[in-house]
Amino acid sequence: MESTHLGWRALARRQWPLTCALLFFLGGELFSERGGWWQLFGAAVVCALAVLSPRRPFDAALAAATALVVTSVLLRLTDADPAVPAVAGLVISEAAAVMAIIAVVVRQAAPWRAAVGVVVLLAASASTHALRPDYWLREWAQYAPEVWQQLVGGGVLLALSLGTGLYFRARDRERATAVRAEVAAAQHAERMALARELHDVVAHYVTGIVVHAQAAQAVPAAAQEVLPIIVHSGNEALTAMRRLVGTLRGTEADAPAATSDLADDVRGVVAGSDQPVRLHLDLPVSVPPSLGRSVLRLVQESLTNSRKHAEGVSRVDVSVTVSDGQVRVVVADDGRERRSAPVGGSGGYGLVGMRERVELLGGRFAAGPRAGGGWEVRAELPVGG
Known part of the structure; x- marks a missing residue:
């Protein structure tokens, strides 16, 4: 059944x-x-x-x-x-x-x-x-009561039941149609975004590689100067392609794997960040692996942002706690904003992606500068629901 x-x-x-x-x-x-x-x-x-x-x-x-x-x-x-x-x-x-x-x-x-x-x-x-x-x-x-009275009463109750069921069935059908339309629109927007990414980023780097390779062929003496440019453009094109593949797969290629022990998973992400992290964990209840992946991704991306966009960081405070049915993630550093662009670009996730991920899970997200200097990311995600 x-x-x-x-x-x-x-x-x-x-x-x-x-x-x-x-x-x-x-x-x-x-x-x-x-x-x-x-x-x-x-x-x-x-x-x-x-x-x-x-x-x-x-x-x-x-x-x-x-x-x-x-x-x-x-x-x-x-x-x-x-x-x-x-x-x-x-x-x-x-x-x-x-x-x-x-x-x-x-x-x-x-x-x-x-x-x-x-x-x-x-x-x-x-x-x-x-x-x-x-x-x-x-x-x-x-x-x-007479038989006709019984029939009339039963008929009224039956009509109410059938009418209620048919009304909600129609509402469910309309809602499903609206959802399908929204999904189709989102898929179209995503395809357009991917097309722009391919044209504006990947095609740009590939075109540069071709042009510099042709220049090296025309002027062999300039090969040593051109090869580093070709290597750089190739790496940037690969990075953009990985980001596109991660988007198409619905996940990021470097997303950390989640197990049944969120505390150990967070420690592993922190240990691999190569940053001066002070970690605080308070996880009295188990967290579903599906939610744990989002928590790990938030911690990982926040640490990555701190490494790329902040200078003079002496300490990063990472806190992951569970209370009142909410997983609370706080990542705060004491650095100052980097004046030059970070090496390797700003990444494919960013604050917008973190906010969207949290809101899709029914949580709350906030990020911004701290009063005493530095940057702070806060997120709350419901454990159940």
């Missing part, structure tokens, strides 16, 4: 209003004078399936229908004292849970699965009227 892969935390954030409403209805039925334990147990099962239905909507619909039928048979066999029904033989909590499941299965399942799930739930709900002991016949026969 299919699964929407909705995480438990996301499910809790999405379903807590429904959970509170169903618990309220169940609590009222639990402390009422009518209704047996079998009926309350069955209602609790159907309510639990309604809360979990976004993970596997079609399975939840089939399981809820089975639970309604089984509960109805047990109530008939035990001849339990019936509870006041809301529609057909369903009590309020069961009716609300069935409505929620119908809405979810219509919203998320494939059309034919949605149709089967709704029909099965409707059949199971209708069977409760015939299988369960009749409350109105035993207690208030003169006030028993």
Whole structure:
């Protein structure tokens, strides 16, 4: 069976209003004078399936229908004292849970699965009227609702459930279309940026190599002067190509590898930086490797920026801590801004790339000069979510 892969935390954030409403209805039925334990147990099962239905909507619909039928048979066999029904033989909590499941299965399942799930739930709900002991016949026969009243009430609830599911299904479709359009636009912009990079940078260096090589061929005596220029242009072209390849692969070629121990990974990055680093680590909980890679990249790029763009650095403070569900990264140096351009250029990541990476992960990023001199980079990334 299919699964929407909705995480438990996301499910809790999405379903807590429904959970509170169903618990309220169940609590009222639990402390009422009518209704047996079998009926309350069955209602609790159907309510639990309604809360979990976004993970596997079609399975939840089939399981809820089975639970309604089984509960109805047990109530008939035990001849339990019936509870006041809301529609057909369903009590309020069961009716609300069935409505929620119908809405979810219509919203998320494939059309034919949605149709089967709704029909099965409707059949199971209708069977409760015939299988369960009749409350109105035993207690208030003169006030028993007519068949047309039951049909109208059930039809209204069904229309509300189907309308809700179809509305959110349309919204999801519109959102998916908008996302695809944004992705296509981003891909087009990225292709244009790569084309400009190839034309303005790589082609420039390659053209220089060709021109200087031709000059060396025309004037052999000038070869010793031209060869260093060719070597430099070749290295710059290779650097630009590596950056382009890293962009196309969705990762940087020199990105550090992350393991299950973020503390050791950070120590390794710091040790390889060849800078006077004072390291502070406070990692009381484990950090997922996917998040650890971003943390390591932030530390590595901040140290690289400090080495390239600052002069007179006597100390770099690197702090990586976890508290209140946030990974906090702080890299600060005491240097002054370099007056000349750094050797090898400014790199392919930079502050803009760091900010984009942090914001994509739902975090916060800040970078700028320190009050007492030097430069500081701060980032906060959520551990979960």
